[in-house]
Amino acid sequence: MLIHGDVHTETPMARPRIGISGWLYPPWRGVFYPKDLRQADELHYASRRFPTIELNSSFYRLHRPPVYRGWREQTPAGFVFAVKGSRFITHVRRLNHVEDALSAFFASGPLELGDKLGPLLWQLPPSLGYDHARLEAFFAMLPRHGGEALSLARRHERGLRMPEEMRRRRLRHALEVRHPSFLDERFIRLARVHGIAVVVSDGARRWPMIHDVTAGFMYLRLHGREKLYGSRYGDATLDRWAACIDAWLVGGQPDDAHLLLPSGAPRRKSRDVYVYFDNDTKVDAPFDARRLAERLS
Numbered sequence: 001m002l003i004h005g006d007v008h009t010e011t012p013m014a015r016p017r018i019g020i021s022g023w024l025y026p027p028w029r030g031v032f033y034p035k036d037l038r039q040a041d042e043l044h045y046a047s048r049r050f051p052t053i054e055l056n057s058s059f060y061r062l063h064r065p066p067v068y069r070g071w072r073e074q075t076p077a078g079f080v081f082a083v084k085g086s087r088f089i090t091h092v093r094r095l096n097h098v099e100d101a102l103s104a105f106f107a108s109g110p111l112e113l114g115d116k117l118g119p120l121l122w123q124l125p126p127s128l129g130y131d132h133a134r135l136e137a138f139f140a141m142l143p144r145h146g147g148e149a150l151s152l153a154r155r156h157e158r159g160l161r162m163p164e165e166m167r168r169r170r171l172r173h174a175l176e177v178r179h180p181s182f183l184d185e186r187f188i189r190l191a192r193v194h195g196i197a198v199v200v201s202d203g204a205r206r207w208p209m210i211h212d213v214t215a216g217f218m219y220l221r222l223h224g225r226e227k228l229y230g231s232r233y234g235d236a237t238l239d240r241w242a243a244c245i246d247a248w249l250v251g252g253q254p255d256d257a258h259l260l261l262p263s264g265a266p267r268r269k270s271r272d273v274y275v276y277f278d279n280d281t282k283v284d285a286p287f288d289a290r291r292l293a294e295r296l297s
Contacts, residue, residue, distance in 0.1 A: 025283075083118070121176065183208050
């Protein structure tokens with residue numbers, strides 16, 4: 001496969017993290033989860049079968065710091081959570097006047113994950129179109145390391161504390177868009193200026209799929225190829241995704257990438273890739289995630 005950009009045979013710093021979006025799904029019980037497994041033990045079980053899970057309950061409600069600490073304690077060393085940002089910010093406020101809401105979100109506990117905190121995902125609604133000024137203002141508000149996030153959180157909860165190493169930890173942000181107006185070169189340039197990863201979103205052709213590299217990592221959400229949230233990925237499709245991931249891992253691009261801006265991507269010798277399967281309604285997600293991981297092992 002032809003790869004554009006820097007090509008390296010070894011990528012010691014980069015790794016693919018293939019996982020699932022959420023873990024609490026009743027139809028999974030007795031299919032993916034053993035029949036006698038307690039619901040309280042499902043995160044423990046899933047986190048030992050995948051190196052990462054996308055935490056999506058944070059999209060629907062604010063938790064408390066002890067909840068995040070509990071999730072951290074249940075998962076093994078080296079595990080990473082991607083944390084989905086509050087829908088109040090993205091869907092209710094629609095990115096407008098959200099500084100207080102961002103403060104409340106970070107005060108709710110995601111920083112308690114410590115070294116298990118991976119990318120922060122911001123999912124926009126399908127009805128929200130591209131507005132350069134609104135998006136630029138939102139990007140500028142996002143904290144870029146733990147210390148900035150702590151300062152933001154303390155506006156809501158003054159007594160918060162954080163270890164020094166977490167203060168220095170760099171935070172990664174990813175944005176999933178669902179309106180066709182984002183098929184715009186200006187959007188890609190803006191995301192690159194701010195180092196925000198534009199999510200490669202496979203949603204049964206209901207919204208744009210953008211492959212442009214805009215940050216030092218890639219973030220993929222696979223919601224279902226034929227039916228949203230409910231279709232299994234076939235072998236040929238998984239083979240193709242594996243080839244794309246291989247290209248991104250070594251700092252390149254797939255040869256048939258859907259690019260809005262063919263030049264100017266951040267150049268890296270290697271690039272982490274996070275992939276989350278969200279085709280959960282028929283219990284395909286955990287098995288498709290395993291099948292893709294096998295192709296990259």
